Amino acid sequence: MGILEIKDINKRFGGLQALGDVNLSVEEGTVHAIIGPNGAGKSTLLNVLVGKLEPDTGSVTFEGRSILGLKPHQINQLGISRVFQTPEIFSTLSVFENVMIACFAKRDGAFQLNPLASISNEKDIHEKVEQMLLDVNMADKRNDIAASMSRGDKRRLEMAMCLAQDPKLLLLDEPTAGMARADTNNTIELLKEIEEKRGITMVIIEHDMHVVFSLANKITVLAQGTPIVEDVPSKIKGNPKVQEAYLGGAHE
Amino acid sequence: MFGLDKVDTRTFLFVVAITLLAPFILNPFPSESALAQFNAGYPDLMQRFVIFGIFAIGFNILFGLTGYLSFGHAAFLGVGSYAAVWMFKLLSFNIVPAIALSIIVAGLFSLVIGYICLRRSGIYFSILTLAFAQMSFAMAYSVLSNPSFNLTNGETGLQVYASDPQYLKGNGPDNTHLFGLEMNSTATLEIGAWAFQFNIGFYVCAAFMIAAFYIAMRIFRSPFGLMLRAIKTNQTRLNYTGLNSRPYMLAAFVISGMYAGLAGGLLAATDPLAGAERMQWTASGEVVLMTILGGAGTLLGPVLGAAFIKYFENIFSKINDTVLHTWFSFMPESIENFLVAIIYPFVGKGWHLTLGLMFMLIVIFLPGGLVDGGMRIWNRITGKNRTQADPVADPKPAE
Numbered sequence: 001m002g003i004l005e006i007k008d009i010n011k012r013f014g015g016l017q018a019l020g021d022v023n024l025s026v027e028e029g030t031v032h033a034i035i036g037p038n039g040a041g042k043s044t045l046l047n048v049l050v051g052k053l054e055p056d057t058g059s060v061t062f063e064g065r066s067i068l069g070l071k072p073h074q075i076n077q078l079g080i081s082r083v084f085q086t087p088e089i090f091s092t093l094s095v096f097e098n099v100m101i102a103c104f105a106k107r108d109g110a111f112q113l114n115p116l117a118s119i120s121n122e123k124d125i126h127e128k129v130e131q132m133l134l135d136v137n138m139a140d141k142r143n144d145i146a147a148s149m150s151r152g153d154k155r156r157l158e159m160a161m162c163l164a165q166d167p168k169l170l171l172l173d174e175p176t177a178g179m180a181r182a183d184t185n186n187t188i189e190l191l192k193e194i195e196e197k198r199g200i201t202m203v204i205i206e207h208d209m210h211v212v213f214s215l216a217n218k219i220t221v222l223a224q225g226t227p228i229v230e231d232v233p234s235k236i237k238g239n240p241k242v243q244e245a246y247l248g249g250a251h252e
Numbered sequence: 253m254f255g256l257d258k259v260d261t262r263t264f265l266f267v268v269a270i271t272l273l274a275p276f277i278l279n280p281f282p283s284e285s286a287l288a289q290f291n292a293g294y295p296d297l298m299q300r301f302v303i304f305g306i307f308a309i310g311f312n313i314l315f316g317l318t319g320y321l322s323f324g325h326a327a328f329l330g331v332g333s334y335a336a337v338w339m340f341k342l343l344s345f346n347i348v349p350a351i352a353l354s355i356i357v358a359g360l361f362s363l364v365i366g367y368i369c370l371r372r373s374g375i376y377f378s379i380l381t382l383a384f385a386q387m388s389f390a391m392a393y394s395v396l397s398n399p400s401f402n403l404t405n406g407e408t409g410l411q412v413y414a415s416d417p418q419y420l421k422g423n424g425p426d427n428t429h430l431f432g433l434e435m436n437s438t439a440t441l442e443i444g445a446w447a448f449q450f451n452i453g454f455y456v457c458a459a460f461m462i463a464a465f466y467i468a469m470r471i472f473r474s475p476f477g478l479m480l481r482a483i484k485t486n487q488t489r490l491n492y493t494g495l496n497s498r499p500y501m502l503a504a505f506v507i508s509g510m511y512a513g514l515a516g517g518l519l520a521a522t523d524p525l526a527g528a529e530r531m532q533w534t535a536s537g538e539v540v541l542m543t544i545l546g547g548a549g550t551l552l553g554p555v556l557g558a559a560f561i562k563y564f565e566n567i568f569s570k571i572n573d574t575v576l577h578t579w580f581s582f583m584p585e586s587i588e589n590f591l592v593a594i595i596y597p598f599v600g601k602g603w604h605l606t607l608g609l610m611f612m613l614i615v616i617f618l619p620g621g622l623v624d625g626g627m628r629i630w631n632r633i634t635g636k637n638r639t640q641a642d643p644v645a646d647p648k649p650a651e
Contacts, residue, residue: 076494088489110496115476
């Protein structure tokens with residue numbers, strides 16, 4: 001039984017079958033990549049996992065508990081963090097404040113009415129933020145306004161915010177999309193480090209094969225809304241079904 | 253001090269000093285001089301400065317921090333006034349129960365309205381709040397004022413009559429008072445050609461404003477305030493970070509509604525009268541102007557904006573053509589008439605025109621409002637390069 005179990009998910013948008021009978025099991029401690037050509041349903045699947053979309057049928061359970069129908073913040077509080085395709089950060093706030101918000105969310109839950117508490121008294125939060133910034137190599141950028149940073153740094157910051165919550169499962173939606181080669185490699189390094197040091201289970205949706213094969217222990221190939229192959233990376237490359245899906249054979 | 257860091261303590265003490273010394277600061281010209289009409293140091297106007305300061309400080313907690321633009325905040329002010337006047341009618345002219353009730357009623361009112369309006373964001377939220385405020389206005393103006401059930405006394409406005417019960421009045425004063433201290437009593441201090449007026453009502457309101465400012469400051473520096481600023485920046489990220497934005501918004505809305513209620517209660521406390529026009533959309537728009545003019549999201553901005561607008565409203569509107577003619581009487585008559593003709597549309601009844609022009613100039617050239625302007629001048633003088641007027645939540649670690 002995996003940490004995340006997806007059973008018989010179907011999702012239609014009008015006449016389009018975006019997801020058809022998706023079954024997927026993510027084992028704890030693995031990096032599980034979901035790949036597939038454009039329009040294969042990768043993003044739809046991710047949006048189902050984070051509570052943004054409700055599937056027509058099927059079930060999604062996390063640690064044995066159904067997460068369907070939960071709001072994004074509730075799913076996050078269970079221990080699932082999401083990294084977006086374009087980094088979603090608090091762009092007008094400083095790097096330090098960005099990470100601090102994640103730390104508060106972890107410690108105080110979804111809502112805390114403390115209008116007279118003082119941020120400068122929160123020593124444990126400050127320490128944790130410092131630690132997180134060191135972990136992602138951003139300690140020198142702590143006072144920078146988030147919007148002013150490079151794409152790679154924004155990604156780093158978003159990752160720091162997710163890690164500050166000690167998630168059990170990290171969902172990454174094309175974490176290197178639109179990045180320069182150097183930034184991509186940095187991100188791969190960062191993710192590898194996270195996997196080695198923290199052993200967080202990750203689900204990566206990715207286009208870039210270089211990223212997928214550098215990181216994943218397991219790969220699921222999605223085509224036209226259905227998983228066609230699930231295997232370890234070394235066996236995916238030579239699989240004729242995969243080549244067919246990518247070269248357009250499946251459309252015939 | 254007071255749970256604030258050094259910079260904030262300084263700002264706070266500055267506000268306290270300015271407020272307490274307002275009768276001097278606002279009265280720079282000798283009473284008999286031609287410039288005396290620019291003095292703002294008389295009780296009625298000073299009370300308005302601090303009361304609308306409170307209103308704007310509260311509005312800024314919602315608009316400045318979360319970016320949600322409410323166009324119906326005057327409704328809470330009006331409700332506060334009505335609640336206070338009812339306390340005068342039923343109990344006595346003591347302002348304490350009146351102000352307590354006005355805060356509570358405005359809080360409950362904003363809880364209901366906020367709960368409904370916050371289902372939408374952006375322009376739809378603004379429109380919903382505007383609709384609610386106009387409904388409240390209509391209710392106060394006509395619906396809730398009929399012979400069988402007269403809660404608001406319609407267009408006459410709610411006021412205290414001799415026939416009202418006033419159960420706790422006893423031998424108490426016939427005017428609003430704080431445990432016997434009458435709000436309208438004024439002491440005048442004459443120094444040379446100057447006459448400074450110290451009014452109980454002003455100092456009571458000023459004490460409330462200082463408390464209101466202090467609480468706002470604490471909110472700005474709290475984790476709660478940080479979440480509100482996060483809502484303004486990126487609500488999606490906030491939700492995916494495990495935070496529920498809805499209750500945060502509602503709490504901010506209710507807090508700012510209670511500030512408006514307090515302001516309404518104080519308006520009634522200085523003049524025991526409540527009219528429906530206090531709830532009209534123009535009154536809601538005014539607080540938006542005050543906040544933006546002074547600098548939304550800054551601590552001092554709203555207070556400055558409120559004082560600025562009230563000053564214009566009361567001082568510029570008093571300059572009529574007779575006054576203008578006396579100003580320019582030293583010139584040849586043709587030039588005098590020409591100048592008066594040019595300036596006249598901008599003063600007196602036309603003060604809105606001047607205000608509108610200044611508002612445009614500030615929004616275009618100083619998007620951060622008066623506080624931003626002040627900061628730029630200060631930086632010019634000191635040669636420093638501080639970009640933000642309010643380094644909100646100093647991200648230095650706690651030492």
